[in-house]
Amino acid sequence: MTRMDNDTPQGPQTDAATRTGATITEIIPGPAATLTVSDNVSASQTTAPAPVSADVTASAAGVQPSGAMQTVMIGTSVQTGEPVMAEVPAFTAAGERSEPLLSVRNLQKHFPIKGGFFGRTVGSVKAVDGVDFDLFRGEVVGLVGESGSGKTTVGRTLLRLVEPTGGDVIFKGQDVVKMNKRQLREVRRDMQIIFQDPFASLDPRMTVEEVIGEALDIHKLHQGAERKPRVAELLQRVGIRPEQMVRYPHEFSGGQRQRIGIARALAVSPDFIVADEPVSALDVSIQAQVVNLLQDLQQELGLTVLFIAHDLLVVEYICDRIIVMYLGKIMEIAPSHQLNNDPQHPYTEALLSAAPVPDPTIKRQRIILEGDIPSPINPPSGCVFRTRCRYAIPQCAEVVPALREVKPGQFKACIRDDIL
Ligand SMILES: Nc1ncnc2c1ncn2[C@@H]1O[C@H](COP(=O)(O)OP(=O)(O)OP(=O)(O)O)[C@@H](O)[C@H]1O
Ligand code: SF4
Ligand SMILES: [Mg+2]
DSSP: OOOOOOOOOOOOOOHHHHHHHHHHHHHOOTTSOEEEEOSSSOGGGOOSSOOOOOOOOTTTTTSOOOSOEEEEEEEEETTTOOEEEEEEEOOOOOOOOSOOSEEEEEEEEEEEEEETTTTEEEEEEEEEEEEEEEEOTTOEEEEEOSTTSSHHHHHHHHTTSSOOSEEEEEETTEEGGGOOHHHHHHHTTTEEEEOSOTTTTSOTTSOHHHHHHHHHHHTTOSOGGGHHHHHHHHHHHTTOOGGGGGSOGGGSOHHHHHHHHHHHHHTTOOSEEEEESTTTTSOHHHHHHHHHHHHHHHHHHTOEEEEEOSOHHHHHHHOSEEEEEETTEEEEEEEHHHHHHSOOSHHHHHHHHHSOOSSTTOOOOOOOOOSOOOOTTSOOSSSTTGGGOTTOOGGGGTEEEOOEEEETTEEEOOSOOSOO
16 A cells, blocks of 8 residues: 555645644643644644644554654644644554555545525535545455445446546546546446446346346457357356346346346456445345355456445455545545454444454444434534544544554544544
């Protein structure tokens, strides 16, 4: 995982920025990080009031203590857009990895809300609001979060099944967001999606042969005499008898239909697949079979997969890394075992506390998240999780946390390093 770019817009320095700095340093409680507001991300040019409350302990921050401290940008001021700096314990960053297959930068999708007599835009649903992550070739990355957090919108926006409002999706070095129709058609051969509801995603008027054949036809692959054998091969690979290709989707069970959906996605030999809750509409008894099938195919074909799910257990089982979303933003990214054993973000901690633990000897304290997820039409200022966070301090309303690396390969969007 490469370090995220801090490309947050930086507004001009004003008196308000200095005031914000003063306010911030005043309201920080004892054991928090040292916070200042600066007009430049560079630590050496910090111009805000002198730091206060510097008694952060490395152990409190959950970072291997090396004794050294570093000044980093932990977010941006709500009032001024200026970077907010903090002194935090230093650690060795994860080593650089190879070029990502997919890089998502500042991705946004705001659905307009129409209203009034003239049907004017009166607001927007901030379904995805500034999301950054990288996917590396051959890895399976889970995308989790409560219902409505924006997971499906991220997945669909990557393929431009939903048009993004802003940001970049760099796939194999090219920006999908800037592609014209022809380029988009070409790139979609390499990027496929498996939908949650296998019944809704398969045309009931088409036979299975037609459903899979259509995917081949769009990209002019395996045409003529090659078409039928290719459909048969794909069906066999996903555990459906090839002679059943003459049947219609309603003649199959839910699990079989999802296998057909997988075969259709694989028909064009993609490199990257978005699997949007591929098993959550299925009976529990067959979920494991479909998950195992996906895992086998991923390893056999070297696929890169973004696996969207609610179930943290399933995600930990099959994913190399996990991205945690809340209200259109990323809260944490970490390798799966690290996220499960040592979450760094309060939201991840709460999600994990509610998830069943496979080992009955391990007891987790249940953290009840009070209230519903706020409306994405009018999300809370500063940290969007603050209205439900048990560690929230007044400053959380004033600073939009940056997603920053707090342990090797582990990123969180939270301004506090003295918790967890
Ligand atoms: N076409 C749309 N028009 C307006 N709002 C939308 C549209 N699609 C999604 N939304 C809103 O965007 C937000 C994110 O929705 P999304 O479906 O991406 O969430 P999700 O994390 O996939 O949820 P779930 O776990 O329930 O599938 C929600 O508030 C949803 O109501
Ligand atoms: S509310 Fe504050 S403490 Fe809680 S996650 Fe957000 S920034 Fe961190
Ligand atoms: Mg969804």
